[in-house]
Amino acid sequence: MQMKAVLFRSPDEPLTLEEVELAEPRAGEVRVKLSAAGVCHSDYRVLVGEWGSVPPVVLGHEGAGVVESVGAGVTHLAPGDHVVLSWTPSCGACRYCVTGRPQLCQVAAVNAYNNLLPDGTTRIRSEGEDVHGYLSVGSFAEYAVVPAQGAIRIEGDVDAGVAALVGCAVTTGVGAAINTHPAAPGDSVLVFGAGGVGLSVVMGAALQSPGQLIVVDIAEDKLALARELGATHTIDAREHDVVEAVRELTGGRGVEVAYEAIGRAESVEQCYEALASGGTAVVVGQVATGQRISIDPMRMSGRELTLTGSNYGSARPSVDFQRILDMHERGLLPLDRLVGERVGLADLNEAFDAMGKGTAPGRIVVDIP
Ligand SMILES: NC(=O)c1ccc[n+]([C@@H]2O[C@H](COP(=O)([O-])OP(=O)(O)OC[C@H]3O[C@@H](n4cnc5c(N)ncnc54)[C@H](O)[C@@H]3O)[C@@H](O)[C@H]2O)c1
Ligand SMILES: [Zn+2]
Ligand SMILES: [Zn+2]
Structure with a gap:
């Protein structure tokens, strides 16, 4: 045809x-x-x-x-x-x-x-x-x-x-937050990027009852949408040093979970730097071929930090697509x-x-x- x-x-x-x-x-x-x-x-x-x-x-x-x-x-x-x-x-x-x-x-x-x-x-x-x-x-x-x-x-x-x-976007983002590495209730959570994937992470993270849900982007209208979807704090990366701003918001501690949803090596490094002791950074964004990151392995061992990845929200599509749509139907997403x-x-x-x-x-x- x-x-x-x-x-x-x-x-x-x-x-x-x-x-x-x-x-x-x-x-x-x-x-x-x-x-x-x-x-x-x-x-x-x-x-x-x-x-x-x-x-x-x-x-x-x-x-x-x-x-x-x-x-x-x-x-x-x-x-x-x-x-x-x-x-x-x-x-x-x-x-x-x-x-x-x-x-x-x-x-x-x-x-x-x-x-x-x-x-x-x-x-x-x-x-x-x-x-x-x-x-x-x-x-x-x-x-x-x-x-x-x-x-x-x-x-x-x-x-x-x-x-x-x-x-894609919804399952990738929601899945990262409910399948790959869910925050515990009360945790401080950082989402780097408020595009289709990042806002989906925000919706998934909001389901986990975080203490703080901090979202970073460079567009005010996207940050406004993030606030409507559950962000408690937003940071415009054009105006602030993101890691410093996150530390300030968390009383110097950092976040328990950080999701990178842009696909920028530097943002992955910032997610890692913004972690509290014992925290986990989840790389959801996918970088241009060849980009590399640099992290301090001493901090990784001394502070027990985890850096992990999430492909397709660690989803089982034949179960998770309907599961996500059911949560949408119930008003949860x-x-x-x-x-x-x-x-x-x-x-x-x-x-x-x-x-x-x-x-x-x-x-x-x-x-x-
Ligand atoms: N892991 C997976 O399975 C999977 C699946 C789908 C997409 N992705 C990847 O996720 C990433 C995001 O995809 P998307 O469709 O949401 O993209 P998008 O273009 O909709 O969103 C990207 C967001 O990042 C923001 N941004 C750009 N530069 C920034 C900076 N310097 N600081 C802060 N914010 C900045 C943009 O304003 C935008 O809101 C891409 O890398 C994509 O390839 C991964
Ligand atoms: Zn996609
Ligand atoms: Zn197979």
Whole structure:
């Protein structure tokens, strides 16, 4: 079939909305008619050349839609099912999957992270050339053929924009705060970055009844949104030394948990520096290829500090997507507040421009008619 898709060819060229060819789903795959997609900084990293990828690529890895057809052997999904797409279509059989850590699936790490389906191929073609779907999703398009294990069925009447964001920002951020390393009640918590992922960390951290929830950004409108979502204190990093400001707010102690949600080496170092004795810094943001950090290992041992990472919120998408949506339904996670501007597939160059300049509070959602 023919469909419209947004193609990335090189960091030097704008994205283009084109007609491409989409083949039928093969065994173990499904075709999804997309309803909405979200704009994540991980797409931006490819767009500006901070992460390499073999072009052309249909970017977008936050997506929700409806299953339209299923390939041979797919028994747990049927046409008409509402799904959220997962960018770690876990195999279910590797050592990480069988020990309950599908976010580390070693099969997905090879195929999906190289923008391929599990059999190492792609179903999208343009003028005789293979086109890759970003992270085995490729949601900036009218349809996507994805591995069946990457299409997670959801229940209920959920806004497509909210559902799409559960596919990355929400699960990544909320999951870091409730799965990877939850704060204890009364802890002082720092969240570095109030973008789509950072605000999701804020919502997840707020569920843990922290004593202080301190959020750092460089945009006042994002800090204002963070306060509405549960931040007790906000710091504008353009005006303050963040580590000093955190120490002042915590009576010199520092924070028990710090989440980095920007993807900047320096912010990771600041999270670590802002820790109280026994504290944990969780690296959620993903830096441009090649960036390194420098920390003082003496402080690490003497103060018993932990530096850890979080991939996809340490989530098990087949359980956690619905779990998060249920918490939204109960009013515990105000995910709709995360939805920012709503645009169309033709507007993605402007959307990424706004992300680069930091001028778009909330997550930009692409509605796909
Ligand atoms: N670990 C994972 O599984 C995972 C998943 C998705 C995204 N990510 C990563 O998370 C990071 C954030 O993604 P996002 O989509 O929320 O991005 P975003 O662009 O929406 O948000 C980034 C935020 O950081 C703020 N910021 C930028 N520079 C700053 C500075 N010097 N000091 C303070 N704040 C600053 C921006 O104003 C913005 O609010 C990216 O690195 C992305 O690749 C990780
Ligand atoms: Zn993402
Ligand atoms: Zn696996």
